[in-house]
Amino acid sequence: MRPGVRLRRSSERGDEVEALAAALADAGGGRVGLSELLSDLDRTATVARVPASAAHWGFRWDDEDVRSRRWWPQGITTSADHDDAEVYDERRVVLTSWYSKELDGVNMGSRITVVDLSEDRPRYRHVLLVDAFTRDDGTVDVRPLKVHAGGIVWHGEHLHVASTARGFATCRLDDVMRVGELGDRGRLGVGSGSFGYRYLLPVRFTYDGLADEGHEPMRYSFFSLDRTSPEPRLVAGEYGRGGRTTRLLDYAIDPSTCLLRVSEDAISLPSTLSTQGVWRMQGATVVDGRWYVTTSAGPYLRGSMYVGGPGAFRRRACVLPVGVEDIAYWPSRDELWSLSEYPGRRYVFAMSRSGLG
Numbered sequence: 625m626r627p628g629v630r631l632r633r634s635s636e637r638g639d640e641v642e643a644l645a646a647a648l649a650d651a652g653g654g655r656v657g658l659s660e661l662l663s664d665l666d667r668t669a670t671v672a673r674v675p676a677s678a679a680h681w682g683f684r685w686d687d688e689d690v691r692s693r694r695w696w697p698q699g700i701t702t703s704a705d706h707d708d709a710e711v712y713d714e715r716r717v718v719l720t721s722w723y724s725k726e727l728d729g730v731n732m733g734s735r736i737t738v739v740d741l742s743e744d745r746p747r748y749r750h751v752l753l754v755d756a757f758t759r760d761d762g763t764v765d766v767r768p769l770k771v772h773a774g775g776i777v778w779h780g781e782h783l784h785v786a787s788t789a790r791g792f793a794t795c796r797l798d799d800v801m802r803v804g805e806l807g808d809r810g811r812l813g814v815g816s817g818s819f820g821y822r823y824l825l826p827v828r829f830t831y832d833g834l835a836d837e838g839h840e841p842m843r844y845s846f847f848s849l850d851r852t853s854p855e856p857r858l859v860a861g862e863y864g865r866g867g868r869t870t871r872l873l874d875y876a877i878d879p880s881t882c883l884l885r886v887s888e889d890a891i892s893l894p895s896t897l898s899t900q901g902v903w904r905m906q907g908a909t910v911v912d913g914r915w916y917v918t919t920s921a922g923p924y925l926r927g928s929m930y931v932g933g934p935g936a937f938r939r940r941a942c943v944l945p946v947g948v949e950d951i952a953y954w955p956s957r958d959e960l961w962s963l964s965e966y967p968g969r970r971y972v973f974a975m976s977r978s979g980l981g
Contacts, residue, residue: 627897628839631791631831631875633890640756641799641826643764648824652804658797659713661823662740665747669739674973676926678943678980682973683746690970694732695722697949697965699776699786700907700972704954705849706778716741718972720963721773721785721950722750732819733768734785736776739972751800752821753785753793766818769793769827775846775907775950777858780882783825784858786844791833794883795825831884831892840869846950848909855879861901861908861917870901872908872915872934898934907951907962911977916960918948923966931981940980945971953977 645655667686674682684690699721704710711717718739724732732752739748753773754766771793775786778797785793801824818824835841847860856877864870873894876885884892901908906927907918917930917937927948930937947966954961959974 626836627873627894628836629842629873629894629897630834631884631892632834633884633886633892634830634832636829637756637827640758640764641828643758644756644766644824644826645799645801647764648801648804650804653802654804655799656802656823657800658738660802661738661749661751661800662713662715662717664822665738665740665749666822667748667750669746669748669972671745672971674945674971675969676943676945676948676973678929678940678975679945679971679973680976682971685748685970685972691967693967694724694727695735696725697722697963697970697972698772698774699846699950700952700961700963701776701778701783701849702952702954702961703778704956705851705952707780710954710956714742718746718961719776719778719783720972721776723771723773724768731768731770733770734773735821736773736783736785736825749823750821751823751825752818753795754818754824754826756826766824766826768819772845774863775844775848775860777847777849779849779856779877782828782882784831784847786847786860787830788843788845789833789841790844791831792844792847793827793830796828797825799828800825842871842873843869845905846907848907848950848952850874850910851953851955852910852912856882857895857910858884859908859910861905863905864901865904869899870903870905871897871899872901872905873897874910900934902930902937906949909951909953909960911953916951916953916977916980918944918951918962920948921946923947927964929980938981943980945969945973
């Protein structure tokens with residue numbers, strides 16, 4: 625039986641991305657990749673006690689990011705998702721995503737944060753996610769990627785960013801670009817959409833969400849990587865309340881490309897789909913067939929973890945921070961990683977998986 629929902633991979637936006645790299649290079653910037661970015665981290669986090677019984681280690685952002693009313697943390701992935709070595713450039717790295725609320729009539733879209741855990745105090749930098757496009761006069765410009773970014777997965781050279789009803793957007797981390805001095809002043813037409821960010825990451829292609837007639841379109845609220853199956857899988861699900869669907873599904877990943885398996889017509893179908901998720905899911909991952917699902921309870925109550933499987937979840941009540949979000953698994957450490965979103969109470973934290981059942 626057909627699952628009723630699917631993804632269609634778009635064509636590559638290579639010309640626009642290359643034009644952006646060339647324009648920024650002319651301004652003293654250009655493509656630098658993740659490795660060079662890691663040598664230019666400009667903010668420092670603080671290791672902190674996380675107010676949640678499941679957390680055994682965590683950190684807080686700097687004061688500006690902890691308090692920000694514009695930017696809200698959402699997704700998380702790590703260098704353990706990247707490849708089997710679980711490090712990148714000999715560093716333990718965490719990536720998180722944030723979405724922008726509209727303030728003063730401005731919506732800055734979404735961004736990722738690259739965190740280096742190699743030192744006692746984690747260091748990090750924000751990178752704005754953008755769509756590159758060519759204007760009618762032939763100049764290249766960027767617009768912010770306006771998605772909720774409720775989940776991210778870094779696998780191989782690509783970063784996937786959840787886009788809710790739209791599916792998800794895929795970037796290549798080698799495409800991280802630095803905005804040069806001229807770009808900052810807008811002389812190239814590459815300044816207006818960068819909002820003063822020093823680094824940009826353009827979208828390479830998208831996986832567009834489709835649904836058969838009579839089926840509700842899937843909302844890709846969050847996703848994670850399952851590397852404990854015989855082949856890696858992309859696990860995704862829906863935030864739902866008030867009668868909305870709470871589906872969980874997964875897609876097969878081709879190990880040779882680290883991208884979703886697609887048919888000749890660029891279509892990906894879920895390997896499995898369940899309608900038996902739980903209310904207010906914020907993230908889900910799978911370890912050796914066992915599901916771990918984070919759920920939130922608003923701005924005042926602590927979150928919970930559900931462990932088991934669709935239709936047979938067991939709740940670990942109130943063991944997570946207020947405003948808990950996405951989740952990822954770090955195999956060699958047997959840790960689950962997550963983060964929280966509310967201003968003043970923003971943490972990134974690790975949990976012992978064995979302690980959760």
